[in-house]
Amino acid sequence: MAEMVRAAGARRPWGSDDSEATVLHVDMDAFFAEVELLSHPELRGRPVIVGGQQRGVVLSATYEARAYGVSSAMPIARARQLCPHAVVLPPHPASYASVSAEVMALLQGVTPLVEKVSIDEAFLDIAGSVRRLGPSAAIAQRIREDVRSRLGVPASVGIAATKFVAKLASGFAKPDGSYLVPKAATVAFLHSLPVGALWGVGEKTRERLERYGLTTVADLAGYPVARLQRIVGTAAGRRLHELAHGRDPRAVEPERIEKSIGAERTFDHDISDRDELRSILLELSHRVAARLRRARCTTATVSLKLRHADFTTITRSRTITPSDVAHDLYTTALGLFEAVEIPPSGVRLLGVRAEQLAHGSHGVQLRLDEADHRREAEAIMDGVRERFGPSALRPASLLQRETRGRHGGESTSRDTSGPPRP
Numbered sequence: 397m398a399e400m401v402r403a404a405g406a407r408r409p410w411g412s413d414d415s416e417a418t419v420l421h422v423d424m425d426a427f428f429a430e431v432e433l434l435s436h437p438e439l440r441g442r443p444v445i446v447g448g449q450q451r452g453v454v455l456s457a458t459y460e461a462r463a464y465g466v467s468s469a470m471p472i473a474r475a476r477q478l479c480p481h482a483v484v485l486p487p488h489p490a491s492y493a494s495v496s497a498e499v500m501a502l503l504q505g506v507t508p509l510v511e512k513v514s515i516d517e518a519f520l521d522i523a524g525s526v527r528r529l530g531p532s533a534a535i536a537q538r539i540r541e542d543v544r545s546r547l548g549v550p551a552s553v554g555i556a557a558t559k560f561v562a563k564l565a566s567g568f569a570k571p572d573g574s575y576l577v578p579k580a581a582t583v584a585f586l587h588s589l590p591v592g593a594l595w596g597v598g599e600k601t602r603e604r605l606e607r608y609g610l611t612t613v614a615d616l617a618g619y620p621v622a623r624l625q626r627i628v629g630t631a632a633g634r635r636l637h638e639l640a641h642g643r644d645p646r647a648v649e650p651e652r653i654e655k656s657i658g659a660e661r662t663f664d665h666d667i668s669d670r671d672e673l674r675s676i677l678l679e680l681s682h683r684v685a686a687r688l689r690r691a692r693c694t695t696a697t698v699s700l701k702l703r704h705a706d707f708t709t710i711t712r713s714r715t716i717t718p719s720d721v722a723h724d725l726y727t728t729a730l731g732l733f734e735a736v737e738i739p740p741s742g743v744r745l746l747g748v749r750a751e752q753l754a755h756g757s758h759g760v761q762l763r764l765d766e767a768d769h770r771r772e773a774e775a776i777m778d779g780v781r782e783r784f785g786p787s788a789l790r791p792a793s794l795l796q797r798e799t800r801g802r803h804g805g806e807s808t809s810r811d812t813s814g815p816p817r818p
Contacts, residue, residue: 410581414532418523421554421562427516428456443482452662521648558644582642587614660747668742685722694718695750700732703745
C-alpha cells in the first residue's frame with residue numbers, strides 16, 4: 397500500500413475499453429473493521445481498530461484511523477500512540493468467516509472461476525459472463541452494489557487483462573471504488589509506477605534495484621535481462637522483466653491450494669500456567685482441524701509456535717499420519733509443548749500450524765478405527781458451530797476449565813487431572 401501512495405500520479409483514467417479486461421480482483425475494504433461496524437453502527441465515522449486491547453498487532457483499521465498513520469500489522473501500542481482516541485475492538489473471527497463465505501458465494505453467482513486468495517479478496521475470470529451480465533466495468537459495479545446492499549460492507553474492484561495488474565488496480569480503487577486498466581494501456585500503466593509496485597519486490601530488493609538506478613517499472617523494463625538477473629537472481633530477474641512488460645500468464649485458479657493452515661493467539665497478559673496453556677492449545681487444535689476439514693485437507697506435519705515475554709520465538713514440528721482430527725493435532729502439539737521449558741516470565745503467544753497438506757481425494761481417508769469415529773464426531777460439531785456460533789459446542793474439558801475459572805477454582809488449585817482431553 398505504501399507503493400500505491402508513492403504511485404499516486406498513476407491514478408488517472410487509462411481509457412474505457414474493457415472488452416479485453418476480463419480479470420477482476422475483488423478486495424474488501426478494511427474488512428474486519430467493517431464487519432465489526434455491522435454490530436456497532438454507532439462507531440461509524442470514528443477511528444476504529446480491530447486487535448488486542450493492550451498486546452498484539454492491528455488486524456484492521458477504518459480509514460478514519462488510517463488517516464492517523466495506523467496500519468495493519470502495527471503493534472497495538474504504537475497504534476494507540478498515533479490515534480489515542482481510537483476505539484479498539486477485539487476480533488471475532490467467526491463473524492469474518494461467515495461474511496467472507498457469503499461474499500464468495502455472491503461472487504460464485506457471477507462466475508464459477510473464482511480464486512479465493514484470502515478471507516477478504518479473490519480473483520475472478522469473467523470472460524464467460526460478459527454475454528450474460530454485460531461489460532466488465534458493469535459487472536464490477538454490480539458486484540460492489542450487491543456486496544454493499546446484501547452484506548453491508550464495502551468492496552473495491554480492480555479490472556484488467558491479467559491478475560497482476562488487476563491486483564494493482566484494486567489498490568487504486570480503494571476505498572469503495574472500481575478501477576479499470578484496459579489491456580492496451582497495461583504497459584503504460586505499469587511504467588508509471590515505482591519499481592516497488594512489482595510483485596515480489598520487497599524493501600530490500602527495492603533498495604538493491606534503486607542502487608542501480610532502477611527506481612521505476614519503466615527503468616526495469618528497459619534494463620538488460622542478463623544484468624538484472626545478476627542483481628536479483630536468474631528466476632527473479634526473468635519474472636520481474638516479464639511483469640514489467642505486462643506479461644502474466646497465470647490463470648484464475650478456482651481451487652487455490654493452501655500450503656499450511658494455522659491458528660495462534662497473542663495474550664493480553666503473559667501466561668506461565670501450563671494447564672492454561674494446554675487448554676489454549678486444545679482450542680487452537682480444534683480451530684485448525686475444523687479449517688482442515690472445510691478445505692478437505694489433511695496434515696502430515698504439526699508445528700508448535702511459542703513466543704516468550706521477551707519476544708524469543710520457539711517453533712517445533714513433528715510428522716504424523718495424515719489427519720484432520722483435532723485429537724491427533726492436539727496430542728502431537730502437546731507432546732511438543734511438554735518438551736519446551738516455560739520461563740517464569742511466561743508466554744505471550746501460542747500457535748498451532750498444520751503443514752505438508754494433502755488435498756481433495758488424496759486427503760481424507762477412510763479409517764475404521766477410533767480416529768474415524770472422532771472425525772465423525774468433530775464433523776458434527778462443525779455443523780453445530782456453523783449454525784449456532786463457535787461457542788455453541790466445545791470440548792467438555794474446556795467448558796469445565798472455564799467454569800472453574802469463573803468460580804475461582806483455577807486461581808487457587810492445580811488441575812490434577814492432567815492435560816485437557818480433546
